[in-house]
Amino acid sequence: MMTFDELHQTATDIFREALKACxxxxxxxxxxxxxxxxxxxxxxxxxxxxxxxxxxxxxxxxxxxxxxxxxxxxxxxxxxxxxxxxxxxxxxxxxxxxxxxxxxxxxxxxxxxxxxxxxxxxxxxxxxxxxxxxxxxxxxxxxxxxxxxxxxxxxxxxxxxxxxxxxxxxxxxxxxxxxxxxxxxxxxxxxxxxxxxxxxxxxxxxxxxxxxxxxxxxxxxxxxxxxxxxxxxxxxxxxxxxxxxxxxxxxxxxxxxxxxxxxxxxxxxxxxxxxxxxxxxSNHDFVNAARDRAQALGFRVVIDNSCDDWDYADAAAYLLKRFHELRSETPRLCLLSSGEVTVRLGAHPGCGGRNQQFALAAAMDLAQYEGQPLAVLSAGSDGMDGNSPAAGAIADTTTVARARAYHFDPQETLERFDACTLFTALGDAVVTGPTGNNLRDLRILISGG
Structure with a gap:
């Protein structure tokens, strides 16, 4: 069973190697x-x-x-x-x-x-x-x-x-x-x-x-x-x-x-x-490069791009449901999803973007599986997510508990579109700087059982 540090390192490795391949x-x-x-x-x-x-x-x-x-x-x-x-x-x-x-x-x-x-x-x-x-x-x-x-x-x-x-x-x-x-x-x-x-x-x-x-x-x-x-x-x-x-x-x-x-x-x-x-x-090159890297690391890989252009919350609910169904059959699983999700911003949004918003929504679901080796990374191939300095973020089954220990209210943070502040405090923001590329976003859901 993978540790949380290993989960984070593996998800980041898949993302960065896919970028390098493109x-x-x-x-x-x-x-x-x-x-x-x-x-x-x-x-x-x-x-x-x-x-x-x-x-x-x-x-x-x-x-x-x-x-x-x-x-x-x-x-x-x-x-x-x-x-x-x-x-x-x-x-x-x-x-x-x-x-x-x-x-x-x-x-x-x-x-x-x-x-x-x-x-x-x-x-x-x-x-x-x-x-x-x-x-x-x-x-x-x-x-x-x-x-x-x-x-x-x-x-x-x-x-x-x-x-x-x-x-x-x-x-x-x-x-x-x-x-x-x-x-x-x-x-x-x-x-x-x-x-x-x-x-x-x-x-x-x-x-x-x-x-x-x-x-x-x-x-x-x-x-x-x-x-x-x-x-x-x-x-x-x-x-x-x-x-x-x-x-x-x-x-x-x-x-x-x-x-x-x-x-x-x-x-x-x-x-x-x-x-x-x-x-x-194209985005196909990007997700296929991620697939190749995940397979080389010993994961069973499934690609599901059907939630492209969906609202971030609907996309998170759909992909996590699929993820949990698939990992019940294959403990060492990597579910990949490419494309972009949408957000409807409030009057005074905080710091963040669609990838960190998706990752925080995923964290809310993962919280019910405390202790299990599950993680979700969502990041943009351009290295920029909304108005933030990050490309995206990683969430796992401990994210919500750790955020509350730092006096964050994850639900309120989600509603204020201020996810970058939370993930930066936790050390879980994905920061690459501008990559000189732009092949849409990649979501990586991994189970290290």
Whole structure:
């Protein structure tokens, strides 16, 4: 029987080894290579084999943004055989220590946009205005780009209005797909509009997918892929989550125009004729790497992703019920679940995020199995969970008792969305720092019997 220290070490090991296996530079090498100055794209489920003689293009532009913006840019630049004609824009969580003079760098905000989010989007749109048929554009897109890389279509909407808009969406309880549907109608760089800014250029979008593969258009709210949603769908989401009355006046007036058909821009199908797209890494790669590590450690592994986009409490109840059923048959068990859960924030949330909220909800269930070797880890592959410095947290059958010994009320902490404070005090927060990757979240439920 495993000790609690061993349980924590094992869960952390599975998470960190899965992260290590999803190396961005290696993913570039699997999906593309250069034959002299010709870019060769390897066939994948999303892309037919193709090649592009880059020396035939007078200009090569790179637009990279999202939580993996720097990682993806560096991986591409290391592999490009010819750099003289390259110019670009990169918007990531932080600025690089050493800057390439050919690239303009911005530190975009997340989970809420900042001034650099606006500056980066404007810089990219200005750069793309210089494209012609003799231009090749790399779009390197990763999760988090919806906030980090933003500019309203309506010039009357300020940064403060935009921050309030994003804040309202995040706290609404809507799924990420629903949130991104609304964002697409708001933004000058989402819903395919970034590709529309370079209609004649040859374009390649490379994604780190923080969404289900069936919904790749949701990555960073689909800046370079056609948007197939409708204003009616946007209006239904706004009504169902009572969003209009919560928006700032300028944003509310703008969406009244969207619903009435007076705002937004029609798509140009021609802008996507020269677009190619592939996913370098996805959440499937992440959870499969975790599976391989857990199996190597001697666990029976079950993967259950069916609670993706569920409310965190419903997801915790479902996965723990499944976990207890499975471990009655196999004492040494690892149940893995990937994707994201949702939270509906109160008026004054504390410090935390959806992963720590899930872990604390799981702790409430595990408390009834005191003494048994059970643990739950929930953490984000980007190293950031909500407004906290942690990626997530680990809970076990002693968490609630230890929290009460430290004078925490776990239920009250859960209701205040202040789980990071509790897990930090217990030493059970999972802290990685920004990982330069973003492949959604991973939940690891282990039984060490």
């Amino acid at each position: 190396d961005v530079p290696r993913a570039f090498d699997r999906h593309l290579h250069f034959d002299d100055r010709t870019l060769v794209l390897c066939p994948s489920p999303l892309l037919k084999a193709a090649s592009f003689p880059l020396d035939q293009y007078k200009k090569i532009f790179v637009i990279s943004f999202g939580k993996a913006g720097l990682t993806m840019l560096e991986a591409l630049l290391e592999r490009l055989p010819e750099k003289r004609n390259i110019r670009g824009v990169c918007c990531a969580p932080e600025l690089p220590k050493k800057r390439n003079w050919r690239i303009r760098f911005f530190a975009g905000g997340h989970p809420l946009p900042n001034e650099d989010s606006f500056r980066a989007a404007r810089a990219a749109l200005r750069l793309l205005q210089r494209t012609r048929k003799d231009t090749f554009v790399f779009f390197l897109v990763s999760g988090g780009g919806s906030a980090m890389f933003e500019l309203p279509l309506d010039k009357h909407i300020s940064l403060d209005d935009t921050i309030a808009f994003h804040e309202t969406l995040i706290a609404s309880g809507a799924s990420i797909t629903e949130i991104n549907t609304v964002r697409k109608y708001f933004s000058a760089v989402k819903g395919g509009r970034l590709a529309m800014a370079a209609p004649e250029a040859e374009k390649l979008t490379l994604l780190l997918a923080d969404v289900p593969l069936k919904d790749l258009a949701a990555v960073a709210s689909s800046p370079t892929l056609p948007d197939h949603s409708t204003p009616a769908e946007c209006a239904e989401i706004l009504e169902r989550f009572h969003l209009m009355e919560k928006f700032p006046p300028n944003v509310r007036r703008y969406f009244e125009g969207v619903i009435a058909g007076r705002a937004g821009e029609p798509q140009s199908p021609q802008a996507f004729e020269h677009m190619h797209m592939d996913a370098l890494l």
